[in-house]
Amino acid sequence: xxxxxxxxxxxxxxxxxxxxxxxxxxxxxxxxxxxxxxxxxxxxxxxxxxxxxxxxxxxxxxxxxxxxxxxxxxxxxxxxxxxxxxxxxxxxxxxxxxxxxxxxxxxxxxxxxxxxxxxxxxxxxxxxxxxxxxxxxxxxxxxxxxxxxxxxxxxxx
Numbered sequence: 267x268x269x270x271x272x273x274x275x276x277x278x279x280x281x282x283x284x285x286x287x288x289x290x291x292x293x294x295x296x297x298x299x300x301x302x303x304x305x306x307x308x309x310x311x312x313x314x315x316x317x318x319x320x321x322x323x324x325x326x327x328x329x330x331x332x333x334x335x336x337x338x339x340x341x342x343x344x345x346x347x348x349x350x351x352x353x354x355x356x357x358x359x360x361x362x363x364x365x366x367x368x369x370x371x372x373x374x375x376x377x378x379x380x381x382x383x384x385x386x387x388x389x390x391x392x393x394x395x396x397x398x399x400x401x402x403x404x405x406x407x408x409x410x411x412x413x414x415x416x417x418x419x420x421x422x423x
Contacts, residue, residue, distance in 0.1 A: 267291050268379060269314075270287050270292050270295075270313065270316060271295050271296075272296045272316050272317075273296075273299075273315065273316070274317070279318070280297075283345075283375070284296050287375065290375065300317065300324035301324050303315070303317075304336070307336060310337075315342045317330065317342065317343075317344060318347075319344050320348060326357075327356055330357060330360045342361065342363055343363055344357040344362045345366050345368060345370075346368065347368040353365075364378050364381070366378060
């Protein structure tokens with residue numbers, strides 16, 4: 267189960283999306299203004315942020331940029347009722363994990379959420395494995411010295 271924030275200026279859209287997410291077993295929190303969501307956001311407080319691209323005030327792309335400055339590891343899915351290649355490219359450049367066109371089907375939401383969660387999990391595992399690899403490499407001199415000491419000790423016995 268993931269915690270998903272839904273940011274959309276149209277309450278009907280955000281409520282339907284939240285209901286779909288609940289049906290899929292996720293917890294959803296709805297915001298109708300991007301500025302409100304940005305003010306409430308703290309790193310690690312949610313697994314996925316789904317935001318509309320066209321909203322009054324702070325639009326989805328500006329919100330994505332601001333959120334990524336606050337938390338570079340935030341997982342963001344951009345939603346739009348007016349899909350364009352330019353917006354999709356810009357969203358991905360800013361660090362959005364995915365870009366979805368409205369209207370959406372529940373199966374599409376399930377697959378997209380699953381995909382971004384799996385991608386984040388793989389990144390976390392890669393980061394952890396890289397750290398363990400460096401720790402192992404860093405410990406090699408200790409093992410080498412231990413081998414010398416043991417060899418000397420066995421030779422003296």
